[in-house]
Amino acid sequence: MLQLLWLIPLLPLAGFAANGLLGARLLPRRIVALVGCGSVLAAFVLSAGAVRELAGGRFTQPLFEWLPMGQTPGGSDLTVSWGYALDPLSAVMILVVTGIGFLIHVYSIGYMEHEPRAGFARFFAYLNLFMAMMLTLVLGSSLPVVFVGWEGVGLCSYLLIGFWYDRMFDEKAKMSCADAGRKAFLTNRVGDVGFVLGMLILFGATGTLDIQGILEGAGSIDPWWCGAAALLLFLGACGKSAQIPLYVWLPDAMAGPTPVSALIHAATMVTAGVYVTCRMAPLYLHAPGAMLIVAVVGGLTALFAAIIGIAQDDIKKVLAYSTVSQLGYMMLAAGAGAFTASVFHLMTHAFFKALLFLGAGSVIHAMAGEQDIRRMGGLRRHLPITHATFLVAVLAIAGIPPFAGFFSKDEILAGVLEMGGESGSPVALALWGLGILTAAITAFYMTRLYLLVFAGAPRMPEEKRHHLHESPAVMTLPLVVLAVGSALAGFLGVPEFIGGLPNYLEHYLAPIFAVSGHAAALTEQTQGGAALSEGTALGIALFASLAGIASAWAVYRRGPLAAGPGAAGPRGLTRLVKGRFYVDEAIDAVVLAPYRGLCRVAAAFDERIVDRLVNSVGAAADLASQLGRLAQTGYVRNYALVFFLGTIVVLVFVVLR
Amino acid sequence: MRVEFFLLVAALLFTIGCVGVLVRRNAIVILMCIELMLNAVNLTFAAFAHESQSMTGHVFVFFVMTVAAAEAAVGLAIIIALFRRRRTTDIDDASLLRW
Numbered sequence: 128m129l130q131l132l133w134l135i136p137l138l139p140l141a142g143f144a145a146n147g148l149l150g151a152r153l154l155p156r157r158i159v160a161l162v163g164c165g166s167v168l169a170a171f172v173l174s175a176g177a178v179r180e181l182a183g184g185r186f187t188q189p190l191f192e193w194l195p196m197g198q199t200p201g202g203s204d205l206t207v208s209w210g211y212a213l214d215p216l217s218a219v220m221i222l223v224v225t226g227i228g229f230l231i232h233v234y235s236i237g238y239m240e241h242e243p244r245a246g247f248a249r250f251f252a253y254l255n256l257f258m259a260m261m262l263t264l265v266l267g268s269s270l271p272v273v274f275v276g277w278e279g280v281g282l283c284s285y286l287l288i289g290f291w292y293d294r295m296f297d298e299k300a301k302m303s304c305a306d307a308g309r310k311a312f313l314t315n316r317v318g319d320v321g322f323v324l325g326m327l328i329l330f331g332a333t334g335t336l337d338i339q340g341i342l343e344g345a346g347s348i349d350p351w352w353c354g355a356a357a358l359l360l361f362l363g364a365c366g367k368s369a370q371i372p373l374y375v376w377l378p379d380a381m382a383g384p385t386p387v388s389a390l391i392h393a394a395t396m397v398t399a400g401v402y403v404t405c406r407m408a409p410l411y412l413h414a415p416g417a418m419l420i421v422a423v424v425g426g427l428t429a430l431f432a433a434i435i436g437i438a439q440d441d442i443k444k445v446l447a448y449s450t451v452s453q454l455g456y457m458m459l460a461a462g463a464g465a466f467t468a469s470v471f472h473l474m475t476h477a478f479f480k481a482l483l484f485l486g487a488g489s490v491i492h493a494m495a496g497e498q499d500i501r502r503m504g505g506l507r508r509h510l511p512i513t514h515a516t517f518l519v520a521v522l523a524i525a526g527i528p529p530f531a532g533f534f535s536k537d538e539i540l541a542g543v544l545e546m547g548g549e550s551g552s553p554v555a556l557a558l559w560g561l562g563i564l565t566a567a568i569t570a571f572y573m574t575r576l577y578l579l580v581f582a583g584a585p586r587m588p589e590e591k592r593h594h595l596h597e598s599p600a601v602m603t604l605p606l607v608v609l610a611v612g613s614a615l616a617g618f619l620g621v622p623e624f625i626g627g628l629p630n631y632l633e634h635y636l637a638p639i640f641a642v643s644g645h646a647a648a649l650t651e652q653t654q655g656g657a658a659l660s661e662g663t664a665l666g667i668a669l670f671a672s673l674a675g676i677a678s679a680w681a682v683y684r685r686g687p688l689a690a691g692p693g694a695a696g697p698r699g700l701t702r703l704v705k706g707r708f709y710v711d712e713a714i715d716a717v718v719l720a721p722y723r724g725l726c727r728v729a730a731a732f733d734e735r736i737v738d739r740l741v742n743s744v745g746a747a748a749d750l751a752s753q754l755g756r757l758a759q760t761g762y763v764r765n766y767a768l769v770f771f772l773g774t775i776v777v778l779v780f781v782v783l784r
Numbered sequence: 785m786r787v788e789f790f791l792l793v794a795a796l797l798f799t800i801g802c803v804g805v806l807v808r809r810n811a812i813v814i815l816m817c818i819e820l821m822l823n824a825v826n827l828t829f830a831a832f833a834h835e836s837q838s839m840t841g842h843v844f845v846f847f848v849m850t851v852a853a854a855e856a857a858v859g860l861a862i863i864i865a866l867f868r869r870r871r872t873t874d875i876d877d878a879s880l881l882r883w
Contacts, residue, residue, distance in 0.1 A: 760879070761879030761880075761881065762875075762876055762879055763814075763875045763878075764805075764806055764807070764809075764875070764876075767805055767806055768806055771802060771806065
């Protein structure tokens with residue numbers, strides 16, 4: 128099956144071609160759904176077979192020469208071949224992408240049932256294209272191939288956020304779904320500039336674009352260039368994985384249909400930045416300064432987004448900020464050098480966040496489009512399966528044992544404590560504190576979300592209450608499967624000191640992240656001299672989670688907070704958090720307003736000077752022809768006279784010559 | 785007779801025809817004036833042919849007469865078409881193609 132690696136991205140691409148070209152007119156819905164889901168399922172089966180055969184090694188499959196650009200003057204080979212590579216890291220990724228992707232495809236059949244046939248086919252075509260691009264990103268063996276996938280998933284994200292391009296997304300901000308898609312696309316472009324520049328620096332420094340070649344040569348790169356390349360790649364990762372300051376697009380990406388939010392903006396695409404950071408781990412290990420920045424940005428993003436998440440009233444917005452926060456966690460882990468923990472959390476997060484989004488989709492489906500959690504409540508009785516699976520996901524993300532999030536979060540926090548090989552250094556302790564605080568806040572806002580949606584008395588209008596119904600089996604089955612995953616995925620990475628089970632994931636990924644030997648040596652040093660024993664740290668994290676849940680229970684047990692007596696609206700800190708710290712407004716004022724001013728100047732220059740120049744050329748031609756047409760009277764006699772005079776002139780000339 | 789007399793008559797005929805083409809407005813008259821100019825040319829050809837004892841000039845006269853017949857046919861057809869549409873043969877009224 129390993130030889131069929133090339134088929135894994137190609138199958139969803141074929142599904143995209145079939146549904147995109149024929150789906151809207153020729154194929155019935157049943158076939159569209161079958162093609163859409165079947166291609167992804169086939170990709171999953173192939174992936175599983177390939178990973179099984181790989182057995183922890185490394186397999187490269189060059190397919191064809193893609194960009195035969197020859198040699199640079201410096202003598203390095205600029206020929207890029209299109210090829211795929213499978214190693215333990217990409218193995219974990221393709222299993223997550225195709226596995227969870229397949230479940231979400233199945234779920235979409237139910238969620239999009241009210242969509243007209245053309246829209247239904249378009250939706251599945253885009254989803255399949257996304258899968259193809261995501262698999263290209265994950266499997267690409269050289270940076271340009273990865274970049275094709277990177278841009279491809281960005282395109283699909285744009286297309287799917289704006290899937291309902293004619294609808295309004297945010298009435299207050301006058302933002303349509305198409306605007307939200309554009310915002311995501313443009314924000315990502317900022318990051319992509321960094322990615323391309325980083326790629327160029329690495330090519331200049333190592334003379335190859337092949338990832339394996341770059342990583343092998345990472346040690347010999349000048350430290351400054353190494354740091355610059357790492358930071359530029361991280362800028363790209365910031366865009367894709369929604370880190371400060373480029374996270375603003377992700378909350379607005381919720382304009383897309385909910386399965387899209389689950390697949391692209393929670394489980395897979397947004398983790399691409401984390402994936403690339405982990406992929407380039409040896410490079411980052413040679414740039415400690417860049418790693419520190421990654422860790423700090425990740426930690427701050429985690430805390431910042433979690434705080435905003437407390438005050439959101441839209442069920443999907445809460446989940447969106449939660450995603451930003453969890454991605455911050457992963458970046459924090461990567462920056463701290465705990466790459467295994469980062470990938471572990473990426474995987475468990477894919478399970479429980481996809482489950483949360485799909486559960487939210489099921490709720491929205493039942494509520495006929497209502498997304499405001501203040502108008503929900505008491506859904507426990509009406510949506511039993513959704514409720515049970517959602518509860519599992521909430522416990523998983525809040526970090527309650529034995530659910531998946533507990534183990535991965537603990538791995539991250541343990542990794543942060545040992546950051547840089549100096550266990551318990553002030554920076555590490557500070558970042559660890561950020562992590563603990565975020566864990567508590569995460570538990571708080573997830574419990575709030577759960578209580579407001581499922582517990583308490585129903586707050587929706589009477590007529591909606593009759594409409595409530597559990598979603599069809601095609602939607603609840605993926606929920607159940609994901610719930611099982613969210614509950615059990617954590618056992619793949621049980622920390623050594625708890626014991627009972629070996630830490631499968633760490634052993635599996637060890638060949639990737641121990642490449643340098645350098646990092647391994649660092650972690651060896653730290654044994655024994657820890658500031659906090661792992662058990663204590665774990666206890667503190669668990670206590671933080673429980674405290675978060677308990678305080679949310681105390682505050683939101685009876686429903687949403689009533690407005691304070693006599694208060695015209697939220698004030699002070701509450702208002703700041705409700706307004707999302709006015710980051711969007713600040714970016715608007717600092718970046719977009721000067722840009723618009725520049726645009727106005729350019730437009731004026733274009734109109735007043737460039738256009739006027741071009742127009743005057745036209746006017747000159749016009750004037751000349753106005754003169755010329757005076758000669759044209761239209762009377763035959765005049766023409767005959769001119770003809771006659773001309774003959775005389777010729778005659779005179781001939782005779783007198 | 786000397787050839788100069790023939791040439792003088794031909795020049796006279798040509799001038800009459802030329803002036804007629806330039807000053808008259810009736811299409812039929814203009815057509816007749818063109819015939820006059822062609823015949824002046826024919827006369828010149830014949831005169832020179834006679835003078836130089838060559839047949840070339842005579843052959844040319846026949847060509848010119850044939851072409852003139854064809855020209856008259858086409859010209860009259862145009863005039864009839866013009867008259868049918870506009871009820872006039874005044875060429876100053878047929879200036880539609882002017883910008």
